[in-house]
Amino acid sequence: MDFTIRTSGPGLYEFTHDVADWVRGRGDGLLTLFVRHTSCSLLIQENADPDMKQDLNAFFQKLGPQADHPSMDYLTHTLEGPDDMPAHIKAALLPVSLSIPVRGGRLALGTWHGIYLFEHRSRPHHRTVAAQFTAS
């Protein structure tokens, strides 16, 4: 099964409820999420405070700024725009897959955990996340 997440610029897009709905009633097992792109990521993080999402995005923008930033003048893969190679860098630093235990049809998340698609590109995208359930 694939989830589709629409994005409109860098930042975190939560889809915890869609995932929780999909595993409901499945008993015990393992849920795997896998993002089928090289310029966005998956992330589990706090879902209580929107400031946290903004700060997290700001940190990664500073760690891997656009290719036209002086600190990134060594980049050569720039044909697809200044946000492309930094997006690949962030996709290397952040998870491409998540493994979440499922107990009695419920995600064994922490109290404050949300599941996010972390978009690294500037233009709007439709992102596909493959989901797999393995009973244990």
Added chain:
Amino acid sequence: MDFTIRTSGPGLYEFTHDVADWVRGRGDGLLTLFVRHTSCSLLIQENADPDMKQDLNAFFQKLGPQADHPSMDYLTHTLEGPDDMPAHIKAALLPVSLSIPVRGGRLALGTWHGIYLFEHRSRPHHRTVAAQFTAS
């Protein structure tokens, strides 16, 4: 099953032996570990030299220093203390879940591999790590 790890400040806390004990006798399959918090991480790293643990912790403290450090003046999520948002940042950079093959009831770790809880907060905590075994 949940492992509980007590922490007392930033750094690496090994619990390899507890995990090895739990999978013993289970045959072939996949072990998933999943940390149910947003301000600590899991990590597999060398367990031979304590200097390595100290250096690793130092690197991440420099990469994501406390919120009162000049380089972090853009942070807005600071209500829970200067170590809170940097802990979320480190939790994004380091694994929330680990997937370890099990063969004949033994973890297929490398020779020098240890399994760690990586604490990012300053105050003492009890941390919960969910474990799941899926036979293959």
Added chain:
Amino acid sequence: MDFTIRTSGPGLYEFTHDVADWVRGRGDGLLTLFVRHTSCSLLIQENADPDMKQDLNAFFQKLGPQADHPSMDYLTHTLEGPDDMPAHIKAALLPVSLSIPVRGGRLALGTWHGIYLFEHRSRPHHRTVAAQFTAS
């Protein structure tokens, strides 16, 4: 089953085809790859453009330079050479395990996805990656 990948210095070594061959005919399930070392990583990234691989390697060399670089003067674990501790740092920042859904005996990768061993050490190595398939 273990894959062996021969490396000759820092950079990305693709082994997507070996993995695709190994899962062919296995139906639906989950593939886990796990690298049994503490100074190299696994990575899923674009496999279309060699410039991307070079830039990605350059980014991580800047983020965690050799121990004799002035910015790394706080490192104490330097007995095994100037590339050793920075290799552990990169191994903490990049995946030790990958979880890839398999559908009808095919890896559910994205269109441009390649599977890489990311070497962080300078000298040539033989690297071992454990593979596990769990039917779903």
